[in-house]
């Protein structure tokens with residue numbers, strides 16, 4: 001799995017999403033905000049906050065399962081941010097790119 005760490009304004013976030021190919025995901029930085037972005041097989045982008053709703057660790061892309069996984073305590077989120085596995089109870093917030 002690839003992580004994309006891009007600093008800067010929303011302009012560079014948009015250009016950063018070009019690096020994400022269909023079926024892949026990555027975390028992009030916009031100012032203080034980390035955004036978990038994935039592109040589905042149809043080319044559409046899905047963006048949610050990359051901050052885990054449990055204690056705020058940054059989720060990482062799981063290419064095998066196509067989920068966002070938290071490295072801290074094992075929460076797993078779907079592409080739309082909904083919780084697949086706790087301890088997190090709230091979904092990742094949706095984000096406008």
Ligand code: FES
Nearest residue numbers: 052054055070073
């Ligand atoms: Fe993500 Fe605890 S901070 S599972």
